[in-house]
Amino acid sequence: xxxxxxxxxxxxxxxxxxxxxxxxxxxxxxxxxxxxxxxxxxxxxxxxxxxxxxxxxxxxxxxxxxxxxxxxxxxxxxxxxxxxxxxxxxxxxxx
Amino acid sequence: xxxxxxxxxxxxxxxxxxxxxxxxxxxxxxxxxxxxxxxxxxxxxxxxxxxxxxxxxxxxxxxxxxxxxxxxxxxxxxxxxxxxxxxxxxxxxxxxxxxxxxxxxxxxxxxxxxxxxxxxxxxxxxxxxxxxxxxxxxxxxxxxxxxxxxxxxxxxxxxxxxxxxxxxxxxxxxxxxxxxxxxxxxxxxxxxxxxxxxxxxxxxxxxxxxxxxxxxxxxxxxxxxxxxxxxxxxxxxxxxxxxxxxxxxxxxxxxxxxxxxxxxxxxxxxxxxxxxxxxxxxxxxxxxxxxxxxxxxxxxxxxxxxxxxxxxxxxxxxxxxxxxxxxxxxxxxxxxxxxxxxxxxxxxxxxxxxxxxxxxxxxxxxxxxxxxxxxxxxxxxxxxxxxxxxxxxxxxxxxxxxxxxxxxxxxxxxxxxxxxxxxxxxxxxxxxxxxxxxxxxxxxxxxxxxxxxxxxxxxxxxxxxxxxxxxxxxxxxxxxxxxxx
Numbered sequence: 383x384x385x386x387x388x389x390x391x392x393x394x395x396x397x398x399x400x401x402x403x404x405x406x407x408x409x410x411x412x413x414x415x416x417x418x419x420x421x422x423x424x425x426x427x428x429x430x431x432x433x434x435x436x437x438x439x440x441x442x443x444x445x446x447x448x449x450x451x452x453x454x455x456x457x458x459x460x461x462x463x464x465x466x467x468x469x470x471x472x473x474x475x476x477x
Numbered sequence: 478x479x480x481x482x483x484x485x486x487x488x489x490x491x492x493x494x495x496x497x498x499x500x501x502x503x504x505x506x507x508x509x510x511x512x513x514x515x516x517x518x519x520x521x522x523x524x525x526x527x528x529x530x531x532x533x534x535x536x537x538x539x540x541x542x543x544x545x546x547x548x549x550x551x552x553x554x555x556x557x558x559x560x561x562x563x564x565x566x567x568x569x570x571x572x573x574x575x576x577x578x579x580x581x582x583x584x585x586x587x588x589x590x591x592x593x594x595x596x597x598x599x600x601x602x603x604x605x606x607x608x609x610x611x612x613x614x615x616x617x618x619x620x621x622x623x624x625x626x627x628x629x630x631x632x633x634x635x636x637x638x639x640x641x642x643x644x645x646x647x648x649x650x651x652x653x654x655x656x657x658x659x660x661x662x663x664x665x666x667x668x669x670x671x672x673x674x675x676x677x678x679x680x681x682x683x684x685x686x687x688x689x690x691x692x693x694x695x696x697x698x699x700x701x702x703x704x705x706x707x708x709x710x711x712x713x714x715x716x717x718x719x720x721x722x723x724x725x726x727x728x729x730x731x732x733x734x735x736x737x738x739x740x741x742x743x744x745x746x747x748x749x750x751x752x753x754x755x756x757x758x759x760x761x762x763x764x765x766x767x768x769x770x771x772x773x774x775x776x777x778x779x780x781x782x783x784x785x786x787x788x789x790x791x792x793x794x795x796x797x798x799x800x801x802x803x804x805x806x807x808x809x810x811x812x813x814x815x816x817x818x819x820x821x822x823x824x825x826x827x828x829x830x831x832x833x834x835x836x837x838x839x840x841x842x843x844x845x846x847x848x849x850x851x852x853x854x855x856x857x858x859x860x861x862x863x864x865x866x867x868x869x870x871x872x873x874x875x876x877x878x879x880x881x882x883x884x885x886x887x888x889x890x891x892x893x894x895x896x897x898x899x900x901x902x903x904x905x906x907x908x909x910x911x912x913x914x915x916x917x918x919x920x921x922x923x924x925x926x927x928x929x930x931x932x933x934x935x936x937x938x939x940x941x942x943x944x945x946x947x948x949x950x951x952x953x954x955x956x957x958x959x960x961x962x
Contacts (some may be wrong), residue, residue: 432853434856438671
C-alpha cells in the first residue's frame with residue numbers, strides 16, 4: 383500500500399479539499415494504483431540526468447520597464463463573489 | 478452541398494465571389510447547431526446574436542475589399558479560451574458564472590481576421606480527461622456513434638466539427654487533447670510546438686505542456702488556422718519569437734524522399750486490429766507517394782504516461798490553487814472563516830477528476846516525496862526528449878497511431894482512471910518533448926468508427942507534417958466521409 387487513508391486526508395488538507403468518507407476511500411484506492419504504476423520510473427537510473435522543467439530552453443523573458451494599460455478596478459472586480467467598494471470582501475481572518 | 482458542409486477555404490471562395498454572405502453562412506450554421514445539438518451536446522454556451530452581428534460586420538469588410546481568408550467564417554472555441562464578455566466555464570462548476578474581462582490572444586487574432594464566434598464548446602473539466610465525461614455540463618457524444626465518447630479533453634470541439642456545427646475550432650493539447658478527439662471524430666487536429674501559439678488567456682492546466690492548436694475538416698484548413706494564431710506574444714513569457722511561415726505554401730503534395738520513422742515501441746502486440754490495419758494501409762500509401770521508411774526506437778516510451786501524470790498533476794495542483802473563492806469563481810455559502818471558505822468553495826466547485834489530479838499533484842510535490850516523484854519525473858522527461866532528438870537526426874517525421882483503440886463507450890472507463898490515462902500512451906510523449914504532431918483521418922473500424930494516424934514533427938517542423946498530412950489526405954478519401962447525425 384503506497385498511500386493510506388490517513389495520508390489521503392493529510393494531502394486533502396494541504397490541497398484545501400474536503401473529502402467525504404466515500405471520496406477518501408475511493409481516492410486512497412485509486413491513488414494507490416496510480417502511485418504503484420509510477421513506481422516503474424525507478425527502473426531507470428537517473429542519477430546523472432538533469433531534470434527538465436520546460437521543453438523550450440527559455441531564459442528570463444524581459445521587457446521594457448514601462449507602464450501599459452491594465453484592466454482597471456471595475457473590470458478586475460467584476461467577477462468578485464463578494465466585494466465592498468474597490469475591494470474583495472472575505473470572511474474575517476482575525477478573531 | 479449544404480453550407481454547413483463547407484470547409485474554410487471553400488466557404489472563403491464563395492464569400493469572396495459574393496455567391497454567399499457570411500450572414501447566410503452563419504444562419505445556416507446556427508440552424509445546424511439547433512438541429513443536431515440535442516443528439517451531440519457539443520456546446521456549453523451559444524452566442525447566436527453576437528454571431529449574426531459579427532457576420533454582418535464581416536460582410537461589410539468583404540465588401541470593402543479588406544478580407545482575410547477567415548473573414549466571415551463561423552468558428553467555435555473550446556470553453557478554455559477567455560472571450561471577453563462571454564461566459565467561460567472551462568467545463569467546471571467552479572467557473573459556471575465567470576465572464577472574462579479580457580480575451581485570449583489566440584481568439585483576439587481570429588477575431589481580428591473577422592471570423593465569427595458561434596459559441597463555446599464542451600470539454601473535460603479544466604481539460605482533465607480523455608473522454609469528455611468529466612465536464613460539469615454533461616457528456617458530449619461522438620457524432621459517429623452517440624453511445625461512444627468523442628475523446629477528450631477537446632471532445633466538444635472535435636464533435637462540433639464532425640457534426641458540422643462549426644467550420645473550424647481551436648482546442649488545447651496537454652497530453653493529446655487535440656489529437657485523440659480528432660482521431661476519434663474523424664477530424665484533422667494539430668498540436669503545435671510548445672511556444673508556437675500564445676497561451677495568454679487560456680485557462681492553465683499544466684503550463685509546461687499545454688499548447689493551443691486547430692481542429693478542422695481538412696489539412697488545408699488546419700494550415701490556415703495555425704497561420705492565423707501562431708506567433709510571438711509579449712503577454713506569454715513562454716511564447717517563442719520566431720517568424721511564422723506560410724503554412725498553406727507547405728501543402729505542395731510532394732513528399733518524395735521524405736524519411737519517415739516507425740518507432741517499434743508504438744507498434745505493439747495488443748494494438749487494436751482495426752488501428753493496426755489502418756496504419757498498415759497508411760504506410761503503403763506513403764510508400765506509393767515516394768516516402769522512405771526507417772525503423773527507429775524511442776526507448777523511453779513506456780515511461781511516458783507515468784512521467785506525464787506526475788508532471789501534469791504537479792503543475793495542475795499549483796495552477797488550480799488560484800480557485801479559492803476570493804476573486805472569481807464559485808464561493809461557498811456554507812463556510813465559517815477564511816480557510817473554511819477556501820476549502821468548501823474548492824470542494825463544491827471541483828469535480829472528481831480534478832480533485833483526484835490535485836490530490837496526486839499535491840502528494841508528488843509534498844515534503845518528502847518531491848525528489849522521489851516530481852524531480853524523478855523531470856529527469857525521465859529529459860530522457861524522453863533525448864529519444865526524439867536522436868530520432869530526428871535520421872528522419873523528417875515519425876508515423877504512429879494516435880490512440881490504441883477507436884472511441885470507447887460512454888462510461889466504459891470512468892471507474893478506472895489508470896486505464897483511462899493509459900489510453901493517451903501514443904500522444905503524451907510529444908507533449909513531454911514539446912514538439913509538434915498532427916492527427917489525420919486514416920480509416921474506419923469494422924463498426925464504422927474513425928481512426929487517425931499521427932505524424933510527429935521536429936520542433937517547429939509544422940510545415941513538414943502539414944505537407945505529409947496533406948499528401949496523405951489527397952491520396953485517400955477518409956476525410957470526405959461524413960457522420961450521419
